[in-house]
Amino acid sequence: MSLNQADLMRFLATVHPYDSLDAARMADLLPLFEMRALAKGAQVYALGDRLEGLYIVYEGEIEVSDENGIPLSILGTRNSFGERGLSKDGIAVTTAVAQSDATLLMLPKADFDALMRSEPAVARFFDRSRGAAGQQNTLATSRxxxxxxxxxxxxxxxxxxxxxxxxxxxxxxxxxxxxxxxxxxxxxxxxxxxxxxxxxxxxxxxxxxxxxxxxxxxxxxxxxxxxxxxxxxxxxxxxxxxxxxxxxxxxxxxxxxxxFQAVSSAELVSKLSRAGSAEEMAEVTAEIPRLLVQLVAAGNRHEVVTRLITDIADTATRRLLALAEEKLGPAPVPYLWLACGSQGRQEQTGVSDQDNCLMLSDAVTDDQMGYFRDLARFVCDGLNTCGYVYCPGDMMATNPQWCQPVRVWREYFRGWIAKPDPMAQMLASVMFDLRPIGGDSALFDGLQAETLAAAARNSIFVAHMVSNSLKHTPPLGLLRGFATIRSGEHRNTLDLKHNGVVPVVDLGRLYAIQGRLTPANTRARIEAAESVGVLSASGARDLLDAYDLIAETRLAHQARQIKAGHAPDNFMPPSDLSDFERSHLRDAFVVVKTMQSAVGHGRGALS
Structure with missing residues (x-):
């Protein structure tokens, strides 16, 4: 198959860490990629080969196995492999074989090394991800x-x-x-x-x-x-x-x-991609809690864990879209399914409902809207069956408000930016985290750039978004203590979602609006904000360190609950932590509060 530069740009914009690159850097990078078409059974490289560079799976599946021929992982669309984590001094320590007809993108080693040197966000991603695919299932790293x-x-x-x-x-x-x-x-x-x-x-x-x-x-x-x-x-x-x-x-x-050795994100993705019904898919997604425990136990960083778990949700969504089209027939006009919320940001944990919407070609007619209502119902029902429960706020494609032609979406965003009342702030906060999942991503490209530019230019809207970003505050009490929930079912616990990660998520979204940044992932937003000068180097470093600690504390809490046989949640008693852990967690909350104060007093993020 052939892939033009526009197609490649759209694809890489959905792949981290390339989604953190600005348009000019991406344009320079695109011609460097080489396309490789492989038949099922073809070898990408063998143990002992000198690797050519970094591979990205565009289509198909690649099995990576160790020196004993034991599969380490099955990689699908958007997964990277090759130069990093699977080699020593450029020599492959694994073997990669196409499990199906596949299309790969290959970035030559010299170009990849240059990218690592020039783009800190890319270097951080690959250095932190190195070995993650192998770690997630190794007995040697699990208690x-x-x-x-x-x-x-x-x-x-x-x-x-x-x-x-x-x-x-x-x-x-x-x-x-x-x-x-x-x-x-x-x-x-x-x-x-x-x-x-x-x-x-x-x-x-x-x-x-x-x-x-x-x-x-x-x-x-x-x-x-x-x-x-x-x-x-x-x-x-x-x-x-x-x-x-x-x-x-x-x-x-x-x-x-x-x-234990059979469970990996790649294996779950592979099973989902072949499932014939939502019920079959539910059997696969039921393994997610055990996968989360396994990934946390293996020492993977929170952004690796949540990315792998989100990949499973993305695959489930795309499979349901394919099953819907098999049942309903081909779509009458181009459409794009997008996720928002934690799935949109690629930050799903063990607790996730669904937040999604549909953008339709402006060529859609009233007579054709019935098809997309049926498609939305099929997919949202299927996601609910798979454990991604219906959104309590009805932020789903089944709601006619969120299943509209692009021209209507354009008016939505224009209205929210022009008149940022509390409801507009809430909706804008959700919709600025949109990420394409399946369909024609070109429907979103122009709208996203246009909306970010309009939002950044409107100082009143930005001021309202600043106010919105301060609604969730870290749980800091007096005398170096925590402000725990005072009553109700979760009394005397910390809400590690709304008072933990959400304040950082809100700051990241605000920086993205101020800098017209396209990433939806919170960590990628903070890194991109630093690269364009919206956030100082020291501010970015402090905020990232604080976010990492809070997010990893949340995942560790959920893993403990799952191991104890309980459903995971976000409510952690401070007594679960040692004095050392409590002290550092409080320091992290202080950093977040300081960054909130900076934007709240109009000093900006560079303070």
């Missing part, structure tokens, strides 16, 4: 407490083997821990029952104490995944009880290890 099954099935030593067999059948498990109180006395597996009981002809009322493996080999919760794997291989066992301070805390089985 046992993130792998184990908590509250394993137990029986007393006096219980019969028949009772244990029934329990294993009911729970569909292959072992039972034998306990005395909360202490581990032994373990009985399906193999023990088949060999020691059935094979030996023992009666079914034989007590477990007579056939169990007494005092089995155990590991502590502080062990890492590779400890379990090595122990299983050395001792030829398939079950390792986990003991903490002498008490049974959990168990890790071969099934747990297999399941």
């Amino acid at each position: 046992v407490e993130d792998l184990m099954t908590r509250d394993p099935a137990t029986c007393a030593a006096e219980a019969s083997v028949q009772e244990a067999a029934r329990l294993m059948a009911e729970k569909r498990i292959s072992s039972v821990c034998v306990t005395q109180g909360d202490q581990l006395a032994g373990i009985v597996t399906v193999r023990d029952i088949s060999g020691k009981v059935v094979g030996a002809g023992l009666p079914f009322d034989t007590p477990l104490g007579a056939v169990m493996t007494p005092d089995p080999i155990t590991l502590a919760t502080s062990a890492i995944g590779s400890d379990v794997l090595h122990l299983m291989m050395e001792r030829h066992i398939g079950h390792v009880p986990i003991v903490d301070a002498g008490k049974l805390a959990g168990i890790v089985t071969q099934t747990d290890l297999t399941r």
Whole structure:
């Protein structure tokens, strides 16, 4: 296939970190990319090859495997691979093969190195992302407490083997821990029952104490995944009880290890892209909480975790759009599905509803609007089935207000900018985070540039957006304490969303308006604001450090909840943190409050 410069520009504008580059820099970069068309099964490079540069998947799927031929990840559209993280001194330490017919964009090594030197935002992205694809599934970087099954099935030593067999059948498990109180006395597996009981002809009322493996080999919760794997291989066992301070805390089985290694964002994306219904897709998206725990446990930075989780939502949306067109037929005119909110900013965590809209070609007729109403309903219903619940504020494409031709959207933005009342501020805040997901992105390109320019020129609108950015404040109390929620279900907790990350999100959006910056991602906005002089280098560095700490505290809180068997939320008791962690989190909130004060007093972000 051929790809003209306009198509390439639109594509890269949806790929981070290229979306943080200004138009002139992007125009210089476009001619440097080389297009590679690959047939299914074709090799991009092999272990030991000297790599040509950095690859970006434009279409298709690429499987990356290690030196033993074990798949590390399956990369889809917008994923980068090659020069960074998969090589040593320019020599490939992995093998990449096309899993389907694929189209790649290749940026030669010399040009990529030059880009890294000249664009700090690009360098930061690739340096932080280096190794992330490999880390997310490595046993060596994951603690046992993130792998184990908590509250394993137990029986007393006096219980019969028949009772244990029934329990294993009911729970569909292959072992039972034998306990005395909360202490581990032994373990009985399906193999023990088949060999020691059935094979030996023992009666079914034989007590477990007579056939169990007494005092089995155990590991502590502080062990890492590779400890379990090595122990299983050395001792030829398939079950390792986990003991903490002498008490049974959990168990890790071969099934747990297999399941852990099978879950990756790339694998979920691959499954979603092949799903035939929303119900099939829901089975895949149900794995997202476990993926979040895994990514956090592996030490990935928050912007990597949220980007990978958002990629899953993007893929689910595009798959639902394709299924809708299969059901309804081809769209009568070009359209563009866009996400706003956390999906638009590529900042989704374990708690996400859906925020989306449709922009339609101005050629659409009233008779054709029914098609797009049906398309919106199909996709929004499907997303809800997948766990992205309906937006409580009805900010969805199913709302006729948010399913309109481009000319109507243009009037929306003009009206919000011209008369920035509270409702206009709220709507503008949501819609300035729009990001194309599926369809014809050209419908948005001109509108976005036009709207940013008009917003930046209107000092009254900017002033109202400054006011809007100060509505959410960090939870700072007196005497170096926190201002926790005072009443209700979440009493005595910190809201790490509305009083944590949202104040930084609002500042990032304000900087984007002031600097006419196109990125929707908060971190990319702050970096871009620094590059164009909207934000000082020291201000950007302090705000980014504060944002990183707050966002990573939020993800760690959600991961703890998931591991404990609870639904993740954004409400964290300060007591969950050590004194050291509380002190640093408060310092981060102080930085955010200081930046809010700067814009609130008209000193701007350069103060």
